[in-house]
Amino acid sequence: MEIRLDAPASCEREVEKLGIRIGDFVTFDPRVEMANGFIRSRHLADKAGMSVILAAIKALNDARRAPARKTCFHYSNYKDVGHGTASGIPSGTAELVAVDMVAAGEGQASDEYDVTLCVKDSSGPYHHRLNKKLLVLADQHKIPCFTDIYTFYSSDASAFWNASGGGSRLDRPQHRCIP
Numbered sequence: 310m311e312i313r314l315d316a317p318a319s320c321e322r323e324v325e326k327l328g329i330r331i332g333d334f335v336t337f338d339p340r341v342e343m344a345n346g347f348i349r350s351r352h353l354a355d356k357a358g359m360s361v362i363l364a365a366i367k368a369l370n371d372a373r374r375a376p377a378r379k380t381c382f383h384y385s386n387y388k389d390v391g392h393g394t395a396s397g398i399p400s401g402t403a404e405l406v407a408v409d410m411v412a413a414g415e416g417q418a419s420d421e422y423d424v425t426l427c428v429k430d431s432s433g434p435y436h437h438r439l440n441k442k443l444l445v446l447a448d449q450h451k452i453p454c455f456t457d458i459y460t461f462y463s464s465d466a467s468a469f470w471n472a473s474g475g476g477s478r479l480d481r482p483q484h485r486c487i488p
Contacts, residue, residue, distance in 0.1 A: 315344065362382055381402070426455070430458070432471070
Protein backbone atom coordinates (compact mmCIF):
# COMPACT_ATOMS: atom_id res chain seq x y z
CA MET A 310 0.00 0.00 0.00
CA GLU A 311 1.21 3.48 -0.80
CA ILE A 312 0.03 6.50 1.16
CA ARG A 313 0.65 10.13 0.20
CA LEU A 314 1.19 12.34 3.22
CA ASP A 315 -0.15 15.86 3.39
CA ALA A 316 3.18 17.08 4.72
CA PRO A 317 6.52 17.82 3.08
CA ALA A 318 8.56 14.64 3.61
CA SER A 319 10.86 12.90 1.16
CA CYS A 320 12.58 10.22 3.26
CA GLU A 321 11.89 7.83 6.14
CA ARG A 322 13.59 10.07 8.73
CA GLU A 323 11.38 13.06 7.80
CA VAL A 324 8.26 10.88 8.09
CA GLU A 325 9.35 9.68 11.54
CA LYS A 326 9.84 13.33 12.63
CA LEU A 327 6.14 13.82 11.86
CA GLY A 328 5.35 11.14 14.45
CA ILE A 329 4.35 8.52 11.90
CA ARG A 330 5.61 4.99 12.50
CA ILE A 331 5.28 1.60 10.82
CA GLY A 332 2.06 -0.06 11.99
CA ASP A 333 0.15 3.19 12.61
CA PHE A 334 -3.51 3.11 11.59
CA VAL A 335 -4.55 5.12 8.54
CA THR A 336 -8.01 6.62 8.05
CA PHE A 337 -9.49 8.69 5.27
CA ASP A 338 -11.65 11.67 6.23
CA PRO A 339 -13.91 12.89 3.38
CA ARG A 340 -14.48 16.32 4.90
CA VAL A 341 -12.39 19.35 3.95
CA GLU A 342 -9.51 20.04 6.34
CA MET A 343 -6.58 22.41 6.19
CA ALA A 344 -3.29 21.55 7.93
CA ASN A 345 0.43 22.15 7.29
CA GLY A 346 -0.43 24.29 4.27
CA PHE A 347 -2.36 21.44 2.61
CA ILE A 348 -6.05 21.19 1.80
CA ARG A 349 -7.44 17.67 2.20
CA SER A 350 -10.76 16.37 0.98
CA ARG A 351 -12.31 13.52 -0.93
CA HIS A 352 -12.79 14.34 -4.65
CA LEU A 353 -10.74 17.50 -4.21
CA ALA A 354 -9.70 17.74 -7.88
CA ASP A 355 -13.11 18.93 -9.05
CA LYS A 356 -13.62 21.22 -6.06
CA ALA A 357 -10.15 22.74 -6.38
CA GLY A 358 -10.45 23.24 -10.13
CA MET A 359 -13.80 25.00 -9.77
CA SER A 360 -12.40 27.14 -6.93
CA VAL A 361 -9.46 28.24 -9.07
CA ILE A 362 -11.74 29.23 -11.95
CA LEU A 363 -14.21 31.06 -9.67
CA ALA A 364 -11.30 32.90 -8.00
CA ALA A 365 -10.04 34.00 -11.43
CA ILE A 366 -13.50 35.26 -12.39
CA LYS A 367 -13.77 37.13 -9.08
CA ALA A 368 -10.31 38.67 -9.53
CA LEU A 369 -11.28 39.93 -13.00
CA ASN A 370 -14.54 41.33 -11.64
CA ASP A 371 -12.85 42.98 -8.62
CA ALA A 372 -10.28 44.59 -10.94
CA ARG A 373 -13.09 45.69 -13.28
CA ARG A 374 -11.34 43.90 -16.14
CA ALA A 375 -12.51 41.51 -18.81
CA PRO A 376 -10.71 38.89 -20.90
CA ALA A 377 -9.34 40.19 -24.21
CA ARG A 378 -11.47 37.64 -26.11
CA LYS A 379 -14.89 36.11 -25.61
CA THR A 380 -14.44 33.62 -22.78
CA CYS A 381 -16.86 30.94 -21.64
CA PHE A 382 -16.68 28.80 -18.52
CA HIS A 383 -18.16 25.30 -18.64
CA TYR A 384 -18.72 22.99 -15.68
CA SER A 385 -19.52 19.37 -16.47
CA ASN A 386 -21.26 16.88 -14.18
CA TYR A 387 -19.76 14.03 -16.20
CA LYS A 388 -16.20 13.97 -14.90
CA ASP A 389 -14.21 10.88 -15.90
CA VAL A 390 -17.14 8.96 -17.39
CA GLY A 391 -16.05 9.21 -21.01
CA HIS A 392 -18.27 11.92 -22.47
CA GLY A 393 -17.16 14.88 -20.31
CA THR A 394 -17.64 17.99 -22.39
CA ALA A 395 -19.00 16.25 -25.51
CA SER A 396 -21.71 18.91 -25.56
CA GLY A 397 -22.26 22.39 -24.18
CA ILE A 398 -19.15 24.09 -25.57
CA PRO A 399 -20.07 26.99 -27.92
CA SER A 400 -19.41 26.46 -31.62
CA GLY A 401 -16.42 28.39 -32.88
CA THR A 402 -14.41 27.71 -29.73
CA ALA A 403 -10.75 28.23 -30.67
CA GLU A 404 -9.00 27.34 -27.42
CA LEU A 405 -10.13 24.99 -24.69
CA VAL A 406 -8.32 24.79 -21.35
CA ALA A 407 -9.55 22.05 -19.02
CA VAL A 408 -8.65 22.45 -15.36
CA ASP A 409 -8.18 19.13 -13.62
CA MET A 410 -6.11 17.27 -11.05
CA VAL A 411 -2.51 16.14 -11.29
CA ALA A 412 -1.57 12.49 -11.49
CA ALA A 413 1.71 12.65 -9.59
CA GLY A 414 3.60 9.39 -9.36
CA GLU A 415 6.44 7.27 -10.60
CA GLY A 416 7.48 8.22 -14.12
CA GLN A 417 5.71 11.60 -14.00
CA ALA A 418 7.28 15.07 -13.89
CA SER A 419 4.28 16.34 -11.89
CA ASP A 420 4.21 16.98 -8.19
CA GLU A 421 1.68 18.11 -5.57
CA TYR A 422 3.18 21.59 -5.17
CA ASP A 423 3.28 23.11 -8.65
CA VAL A 424 1.20 23.58 -11.80
CA THR A 425 1.45 20.88 -14.44
CA LEU A 426 0.56 21.39 -18.07
CA CYS A 427 -0.40 18.16 -19.81
CA VAL A 428 1.02 18.32 -23.34
CA LYS A 429 -0.20 14.86 -24.41
CA ASP A 430 -2.50 12.16 -23.13
CA SER A 431 -3.94 8.91 -24.51
CA SER A 432 -6.05 10.90 -27.00
CA GLY A 433 -2.92 12.43 -28.55
CA PRO A 434 -0.83 15.61 -28.32
CA TYR A 435 -2.38 18.93 -27.40
CA HIS A 436 -1.99 22.17 -29.30
CA HIS A 437 1.68 23.20 -29.31
CA ARG A 438 1.10 26.95 -29.71
CA LEU A 439 -1.34 27.12 -26.77
CA ASN A 440 1.08 25.03 -24.66
CA LYS A 441 3.83 27.54 -25.37
CA LYS A 442 1.53 30.49 -24.61
CA LEU A 443 0.57 28.98 -21.22
CA LEU A 444 4.22 28.23 -20.38
CA VAL A 445 5.25 31.82 -21.23
CA LEU A 446 2.45 33.17 -19.01
CA ALA A 447 3.53 30.91 -16.14
CA ASP A 448 7.13 32.10 -16.55
CA GLN A 449 6.14 35.79 -16.73
CA HIS A 450 4.11 35.46 -13.52
CA LYS A 451 6.73 33.29 -11.76
CA ILE A 452 4.35 30.31 -11.47
CA PRO A 453 6.30 27.05 -11.15
CA CYS A 454 5.02 24.90 -14.03
CA PHE A 455 6.00 21.45 -15.30
CA THR A 456 4.98 19.78 -18.54
CA ASP A 457 3.96 16.14 -18.45
CA ILE A 458 2.42 13.35 -20.51
CA TYR A 459 -0.35 11.08 -19.20
CA THR A 460 -0.26 8.01 -21.42
CA PHE A 461 -3.15 6.21 -19.69
CA TYR A 462 -5.43 9.21 -19.11
CA SER A 463 -7.79 11.08 -21.39
CA SER A 464 -9.09 14.53 -20.54
CA ASP A 465 -12.84 15.13 -20.55
CA ALA A 466 -12.03 17.95 -22.97
CA SER A 467 -10.97 15.33 -25.54
CA ALA A 468 -14.59 14.18 -25.73
CA PHE A 469 -15.59 17.60 -27.12
CA TRP A 470 -13.00 17.59 -29.88
CA ASN A 471 -13.77 14.00 -30.83
CA ALA A 472 -17.55 14.61 -30.86
CA SER A 473 -17.35 17.93 -32.71
CA GLY A 474 -14.79 16.99 -35.33
CA GLY A 475 -12.53 19.63 -33.80
CA GLY A 476 -9.69 19.13 -36.26
CA SER A 477 -6.76 16.83 -36.72
CA ARG A 478 -4.87 15.53 -33.73
CA LEU A 479 -2.05 18.08 -34.15
CA ASP A 480 -4.06 21.23 -34.80
CA ARG A 481 -7.02 20.84 -32.46
CA PRO A 482 -6.64 23.42 -29.70
CA GLN A 483 -7.61 21.34 -26.70
CA HIS A 484 -5.79 21.54 -23.39
CA ARG A 485 -5.70 20.45 -19.84
CA CYS A 486 -3.95 22.72 -17.40
CA ILE A 487 -3.59 21.27 -13.93
CA PRO A 488 -3.57 23.43 -10.80
